[in-house]
Amino acid sequence: MDDAIRIDATRALSSAVGEAHGVAEAELDAIAPRVRQLHGILAEERATAKYGFYDLYKDTDVIDRVKAEADRFHAMGYENLVVLGIGGSALGLTALHTALHPPYYNLRDPKARDGRPRLFVMDNIDPTTFAQMMRLCPPEKTLYNAISKSGETAETMLQLLVIIEPLERAMGKDGVKDHLVITTSPDRDRVPNAPISLLRPVAKKYGLTAFDIPVNVGGRFSVFSQVGMFPAAVLGLDIDGMMAGCAAMDARCGQPDLHANPAYLRAALHYLLDTRKGKTISVMMPYADGLRSVADWYCQLWAESLGKQYDLDGKNVFAGQTPVKALGATDQHSQVQLYREGPNNKVFNIVEVAEFSETLPVPNTLQCVPELEYLRGATMNKLMAAELQGTVDALTLSKRPVIRVTLPRLNAGTVAQLLYMLEVETAMAGRLYHVNAFDQPGVEEGKRIARELMGADC
Amino acid sequence: MDDAIRIDATRALSSAVGEAHGVAEAELDAIAPRVRQLHGILAEERATAKYGFYDLYKDTDVIDRVKAEADRFHAMGYENLVVLGIGGSALGLTALHTALHPPYYNLRDPKARDGRPRLFVMDNIDPTTFAQMMRLCPPEKTLYNAISKSGETAETMLQLLVIIEPLERAMGKDGVKDHLVITTSPDRDRVPNAPISLLRPVAKKYGLTAFDIPVNVGGRFSVFSQVGMFPAAVLGLDIDGMMAGCAAMDARCGQPDLHANPAYLRAALHYLLDTRKGKTISVMMPYADGLRSVADWYCQLWAESLGKQYDLDGKNVFAGQTPVKALGATDQHSQVQLYREGPNNKVFNIVEVAEFSETLPVPNTLQCVPELEYLRGATMNKLMAAELQGTVDALTLSKRPVIRVTLPRLNAGTVAQLLYMLEVETAMAGRLYHVNAFDQPGVEEGKRIARELMGADC
Numbered sequence: 082m083d084d085a086i087r088i089d090a091t092r093a094l095s096s097a098v099g100e101a102h103g104v105a106e107a108e109l110d111a112i113a114p115r116v117r118q119l120h121g122i123l124a125e126e127r128a129t130a131k132y133g134f135y136d137l138y139k140d141t142d143v144i145d146r147v148k149a150e151a152d153r154f155h156a157m158g159y160e161n162l163v164v165l166g167i168g169g170s171a172l173g174l175t176a177l178h179t180a181l182h183p184p185y186y187n188l189r190d191p192k193a194r195d196g197r198p199r200l201f202v203m204d205n206i207d208p209t210t211f212a213q214m215m216r217l218c219p220p221e222k223t224l225y226n227a228i229s230k231s232g233e234t235a236e237t238m239l240q241l242l243v244i245i246e247p248l249e250r251a252m253g254k255d256g257v258k259d260h261l262v263i264t265t266s267p268d269r270d271r272v273p274n275a276p277i278s279l280l281r282p283v284a285k286k287y288g289l290t291a292f293d294i295p296v297n298v299g300g301r302f303s304v305f306s307q308v309g310m311f312p313a314a315v316l317g318l319d320i321d322g323m324m325a326g327c328a329a330m331d332a333r334c335g336q337p338d339l340h341a342n343p344a345y346l347r348a349a350l351h352y353l354l355d356t357r358k359g360k361t362i363s364v365m366m367p368y369a370d371g372l373r374s375v376a377d378w379y380c381q382l383w384a385e386s387l388g389k390q391y392d393l394d395g396k397n398v399f400a401g402q403t404p405v406k407a408l409g410a411t412d413q414h415s416q417v418q419l420y421r422e423g424p425n426n427k428v429f430n431i432v433e434v435a436e437f438s439e440t441l442p443v444p445n446t447l448q449c450v451p452e453l454e455y456l457r458g459a460t461m462n463k464l465m466a467a468e469l470q471g472t473v474d475a476l477t478l479s480k481r482p483v484i485r486v487t488l489p490r491l492n493a494g495t496v497a498q499l500l501y502m503l504e505v506e507t508a509m510a511g512r513l514y515h516v517n518a519f520d521q522p523g524v525e526e527g528k529r530i531a532r533e534l535m536g537a538d539c
Numbered sequence: 540m541d542d543a544i545r546i547d548a549t550r551a552l553s554s555a556v557g558e559a560h561g562v563a564e565a566e567l568d569a570i571a572p573r574v575r576q577l578h579g580i581l582a583e584e585r586a587t588a589k590y591g592f593y594d595l596y597k598d599t600d601v602i603d604r605v606k607a608e609a610d611r612f613h614a615m616g617y618e619n620l621v622v623l624g625i626g627g628s629a630l631g632l633t634a635l636h637t638a639l640h641p642p643y644y645n646l647r648d649p650k651a652r653d654g655r656p657r658l659f660v661m662d663n664i665d666p667t668t669f670a671q672m673m674r675l676c677p678p679e680k681t682l683y684n685a686i687s688k689s690g691e692t693a694e695t696m697l698q699l700l701v702i703i704e705p706l707e708r709a710m711g712k713d714g715v716k717d718h719l720v721i722t723t724s725p726d727r728d729r730v731p732n733a734p735i736s737l738l739r740p741v742a743k744k745y746g747l748t749a750f751d752i753p754v755n756v757g758g759r760f761s762v763f764s765q766v767g768m769f770p771a772a773v774l775g776l777d778i779d780g781m782m783a784g785c786a787a788m789d790a791r792c793g794q795p796d797l798h799a800n801p802a803y804l805r806a807a808l809h810y811l812l813d814t815r816k817g818k819t820i821s822v823m824m825p826y827a828d829g830l831r832s833v834a835d836w837y838c839q840l841w842a843e844s845l846g847k848q849y850d851l852d853g854k855n856v857f858a859g860q861t862p863v864k865a866l867g868a869t870d871q872h873s874q875v876q877l878y879r880e881g882p883n884n885k886v887f888n889i890v891e892v893a894e895f896s897e898t899l900p901v902p903n904t905l906q907c908v909p910e911l912e913y914l915r916g917a918t919m920n921k922l923m924a925a926e927l928q929g930t931v932d933a934l935t936l937s938k939r940p941v942i943r944v945t946l947p948r949l950n951a952g953t954v955a956q957l958l959y960m961l962e963v964e965t966a967m968a969g970r971l972y973h974v975n976a977f978d979q980p981g982v983e984e985g986k987r988i989a990r991e992l993m994g995a996d997c
Contacts, residue, residue, distance in 0.1 A: 168872025184668040205869040207828040208899040208919040210642040246902040370665040381873030388877025401881035411663040414626025415839030419846025422981040423859035441666040444704040455995030461666040471989035523880040531929035537913030
């Protein structure tokens with residue numbers, strides 16, 4: 082694949098930043114057998130379908146249905162697509178949309194959007210934001226997609242209660258099905274072991290189109306399931322390109338040797354840097370505006386998967402690196418001072434786009450300022466690349482470990498490779514930390530208290 | 540002042556989260572004399588105008604000129620305001636705009652914006668983003684504000700080189716002054732000790748309106764200077780309300796006793812939590828979409844001010860807490876798992892807006908789902924408040940220290956209070972860490988390398 086993404090870990094090694102802050106080749110070699118063994122466990126669990134995220138891209142039946150339904154809804158000509166969803170139901174789609182659509186997408190006129198709808202991802206319950214969204218998106222011009230695996234997510238269900246009344250008033254009870262799609266656990270008539278979803282009775286009442294969230298796919302691993310793919314297809318994103326990207330990365334990630342497997346190499350480096358070199362923070366810093374929401378998506382994936390009080394043997398471990406999002410070059414002017422001079426407790430993931438879709442040349446102007454000569458005749462692209470290199474070099478000088486990830490360009494295939502790699506990396510990291518990367522028991526208590534404050538019988 | 544913001548530190552004390560993770564009252568009492576003494580130093584430095592940020596709100600001449608010029612430009616009826624600036628030249632305005640204008644501001648029609656322009660803050664050098672901005676903002680309908688203290692900021696100056704040619708082509712050389720305003724170091728004709736700015740010759744060439752960045756005000760402390768106030772005034776934000784908020788908070792922050800001074804209490808808590816309780820990360824988590832950019836602004840302020848290799852005696856200290864932005868309620872579904880169960884290495888700043896500008900009632904609908912009864916008849920506002928309380932309580936149960944900040948509502952006065960308090964807090968924290976909170980030597984090396992890669996004589 083021409084567009085294969087590349088990993089350069091040399092600046093994270095002790096040869097670049099010293100024994101105290103970098104990983105020695107010998108440490109990598111020493112952990113390689115364990116990675117190989119853990120690969121065996123993960124491969125077996127994959128084979129028995131314990132986790133579904135690995136194989137989502139292979140399910141052509143599902144993908145074909147998603148595309149067909151998206152085409153059908155697209156033909157109805159909506160001005161707005163409003164996603165009601167939070168956490169994993171929102172971050173994946175937002176990452177894909179931000180990476181693959183031009184900036185300021187919602188401001189473009191419909192023709193420049195190829196007739197595709199504007200996108201509003203309602204991933205919070207700020208009443209000011211939600212009220213404004215409702216003013217901008219009248220029900221008759223809007224397609225809603227409510228996403229919740231259990232249908233119990235308070236935020237999403239409250240949003241649904243708020244929009245369904247004006248929607249039914251505007252379109253009539255029979256018209257609701259043309260404006261609301263749900264994505265939730267499978268119906269028990271079809272999948273007997275599926276958990277009950279409170280969205281199913283809503284689907285039944287209005288005869289809604291419904292998409293399944295597979296029982297073995299958790300929210301933060303759901304981007305390539307119907308959760309992410311249906312709205313992505315409505316937005317006209319290149320689903321086939323994404324599936325090809327997943328397949329290409331799956332082929333690379335099938336290799337048990339960490340030297341051949343970018344996800345395992347990254348998992349091992351992060352694990353060793355955290356547990357042996359005190360790098361308790363993992364900074365995800367793309368040098369491309371389009372990847373800023375990928376950083377948000379990564380922050381959920383990494384935090385929620387590895388942040389665990391108990392390990393697989395029930396031992397208290399309080400594990401987990403803290404993920405931090407930064408954006409180059411802009412955050413050089415806000416965070417790099419700390420990154421270089423503050424505590425040496427971070428590993429840096431610098432993500433590069435080698436070739437942007439636009440090239441902006443710098444005109445030969447403002448001769449009244451001779452000091453700007455070095456910029457004239459260059460391109461904005463060249464400055465972005467130079468700033469990235471400057472930051473990598475400066476961090477190295479300060480003995481801060483850097484892993485560089487290069488996307489040849491930003492398209493459906495490369496972004497899918499990146500997300501798929503990070504998912505496999507997270508699964509392997511969970512095994513290295515010896516924690517369950519696929520649950521989130523720590524969020525229950527806050528939810529319980531909130532429900533109680535709302536007057537629910539808990 | 541009715542709108543006084545409130546601080547509740549009880550959940551950060553050892554009485555709430557235990558000796559190992561919270562600050563004991565005795566520790567606060569013990570550090571109070573040092574805070575009082577450091578207050579003396581800061582007050583003296585303020586009196587000798589070493590730092591200018593404290594008194595910006597008092598400079599009525601400047602504020603009057605900013606408002607008058609903003610009115611003059613507003614009367615010309617621009618469709619777009621484009622700010623060219625990075626770091627401190629961008630984050631303050633973005634914070635104010637996001638907090639004080641309704642969400643989806645740029646999507647509103649001109650009437651709903653009171654005839655004020657759309658805002659584009661160009662704080663990066665992504666060529667795709669910049670090219671799209673140029674397509675959306677034709678020069679004849681656009682006011683540019685280029686902001687750089689030295690005029691040497693590569694990103695901002697490159698942006699200026701890119702926009703000035705089409706601007707001059709469209710408007711003629713004489714027309715440029717109606718579309719470009721600069722904000723930079725004072726002219727040396729007026730302020731002889733001012734550093735030379737490369738933007739001054741540009742201003743001279745085109746006869747541009749120019750605003751001063753006071754010599755004693757650094758980028759990250761510049762929000763209430765002309766840097767933030769001119770574009771804020773063009774956008775129609777309530778400058779007088781902000782100045783009143785600064786004055787109200789200055790009165791509270793003038794008190795040397797940390798028990799009476801919210802900024803000093805917060806500075807002392809953060810310092811003690813970092814250096815004695817291992818809370819190396821400070822999470823800023825507002826529960827209001829409008830405050831999400833305030834969190835970004837704080838991340839620069841805290842990181843760049845305190846992240847220092849050397850202390851004031853030249854000793855190697857590698858100081859600095861790592862600030863992290865989160866947003867409630869949404870990040871409960873991405874970060875709270877880590878926050879509760881991961882390493883106990885964080886202090887949480889939970890920022891609450893007691894009363895939102897909108898109230899969204901939940902209709903009595905979807906009776907087919909009896910499990911949603913607890914939401915019907917409630918409001919979205921009530922759920923937001925319950926989620927906040929649930930998170931605070933759950934964090935407390937896990938012995939994670941929380942400082943709660945309450946804004947009675949979101950307006951110019953309360954937001955200004957918040958920002959001003961955080962500035963004073965940062966100045967005191969710098970003194971407690973015994974570092975220079977007002978420089979940023981660590982960013983120079985990366986800049987030098989980037990310039991070299993661009994072919995400049997360094």
